[in-house]
Amino acid sequence: MxxxxxxxxxxxxxxxxxxxxxxxxxxxxxxxxxxxxxxxxxxxxxxxxxxxxxxxxxxxxxxxxxxxxxxxxxxxxxxxxxxxxxxxxxxxxxxxxxxxxxxxxxxxxxxxxxxxxxxxxxxxxxxxxxxxxxxxxxxxREPSTMAAILGVEPDALRAICAQHGAHVCNINAPGNITIGGTASAVEAASAAATEAGASRVVPLTVSGAFHxxxxxxxxxxxxxxxxxxxxxxxxxxxxxxxxxxxxxxxxxxxxxxxxxxxxxxxxxxxxxxxxxxxxxxxxxxxxxxxxxxxxxxxxxxxxxxxxxxxxxxxx
Structure with a gap:
């Protein structure tokens, strides 16, 4: 030891x-x-x-x-x-x-x-x-994924996630937030985030929607x-x-x-x-x-x- x-x-x-x-x-x-x-x-x-x-x-x-x-x-x-x-x-x-x-x-x-x-x-x-x-x-057991959303404030992204059945996973830094959920939920929330002014959306290669x-x-x-x-x-x-x-x-x-x-x-x-x-x-x-x-x-x-x-x- x-x-x-x-x-x-x-x-x-x-x-x-x-x-x-x-x-x-x-x-x-x-x-x-x-x-x-x-x-x-x-x-x-x-x-x-x-x-x-x-x-x-x-x-x-x-x-x-x-x-x-x-x-x-x-x-x-x-x-x-x-x-x-x-x-x-x-x-x-x-x-x-x-x-x-x-x-x-x-x-x-x-x-x-x-x-x-x-x-x-x-x-x-x-x-x-x-x-x-x-x-x-x-x-x-339940396939899921994550995406990094750049350029959207936490409160705005929480509202977007709630609307599309996704979740905020990590609030890493100003304008750097990770979301997760089922593939369809993350895809829908990512599209909505882009419409809301996200500077970039990066799908992540992960096993699932951690956190x-x-x-x-x-x-x-x-x-x-x-x-x-x-x-x-x-x-x-x-x-x-x-x-x-x-x-x-x-x-x-x-x-x-x-x-x-x-x-x-x-x-x-x-x-x-x-x-x-x-x-x-x-x-x-x-x-x-x-x-x-x-x-x-x-x-x-x-x-x-x-x-x-x-x-x-x-x-």
Missing amino acids: VDLSHLTSLPVANNVAWVFPGQGAQAVGMGQDLAAEHSAAREIFEAADAALGVPISKICFEGPADELTRTVNTQPAIVTHSLAALAAAAATGLITQRPAFVAGHSLGEYAALIAAGAVSFDDGVRLVRERGRLMQEACD TPLMQTAADGMRQVLAGVAFSAPVMPVVSNVTAQPITEGSVLAEELASQITSPVLWADSVATMAAAGVTEVIEFGPGKVLTGLVKRIDRSIACRNVGTAEEASA
């Missing part, structure tokens, strides 16, 4: 937040250089393989892509890479302070909770694999799984996907993580919450640069850094 408790005992940097990406950030080869060059990262990948009984490190490093993009593998893969990047950055001395807040986008909330000491790495990575399995089952009521069976299943997990109070406040407010008590985490599956991800509001509390620097740990890109769109005054490769993790 990997011990990450040293992260929570670091002195606090009151102006810093750590953030962790969600599904869609994955790419074959992710984390391979980290594991090769940093023993702390390698230990995280080895711990994931042992905890899951699945060679998740090999799937990250070598693919194939269709295996990595299976939700049941994608979710633990991204969490593992994120924590490996964080562990490497701490080991090299790049990270010498803990943040005022942690936050993760959707799946990334689990990585945030592991970093904050609310749940062990082994338990966290097992939970996200089960989350991936339940969400894939829900997708298979909508169509995931209710997955949320119910996850609620049962989470009931058996003893969460600790997070040492660093975790900004909730569901409410965009900081969570400081372990007792509410099971319900947060179950509700999250059917609730919109309030990412823009989460970043605004952290900025209002004095955050001026955000570090994204994991594959890709999606969240730092969104943060720059939400608040240009926030300095952003990425740690996802061996080079980026070096002091």
Whole structure:
């Protein structure tokens, strides 16, 4: 079992937040250089393989892509890479302070909770694999899809979705919102959004409509799984996907993580919450640069850094 408790005992940097990406950030080869060059990262990948009984490190490093993009593998893969990047950055001395807040986008909330000491790495990575399995089952049971809508305000898009039987899934940044539902509902809402002045509509290649009521069976299943997990109070406040407010008590985490599956991800509001509390620097740990890109769109005054490769993790 990997011990990450040293992260929570670091002195606090009151102006810093750590953030962790969600599904869609994955790419074959992710984390391979980290594991090769940093023993702390390698230990995280080895711990994931042992905890899951699945060679998740090999799937990250070598693919194939269709295996990595299976939700049941994608979710633990991204969490593992994120924590490996964080562990490497701490080991090299790049990270010498803990943040005022942690936050993760959707799946990334689990990585945030592991970093904050609310749940062990082994338990966290097992939970996200089960989350991936339940969400894939829900997708298979009732086919659905998602689309990114650019250039329409949240309230206007909520009204459009309500009219056409679709749902708002993620409010990522100003003018960057994801909707989901059945294919026909998303198609109708997308057309209406275009008529309402959307600058762009991008159909997404996803398994289904995450963060909508169509995931209710997955949320119910996850609620049962989470009931058996003893969460600790997070040492660093975790900004909730569901409410965009900081969570400081372990007792509410099971319900947060179950509700999250059917609730919109309030990412823009989460970043605004952290900025209002004095955050001026955000570090994204994991594959890709999606969240730092969104943060720059939400608040240009926030300095952003990425740690996802061996080079980026070096002091």
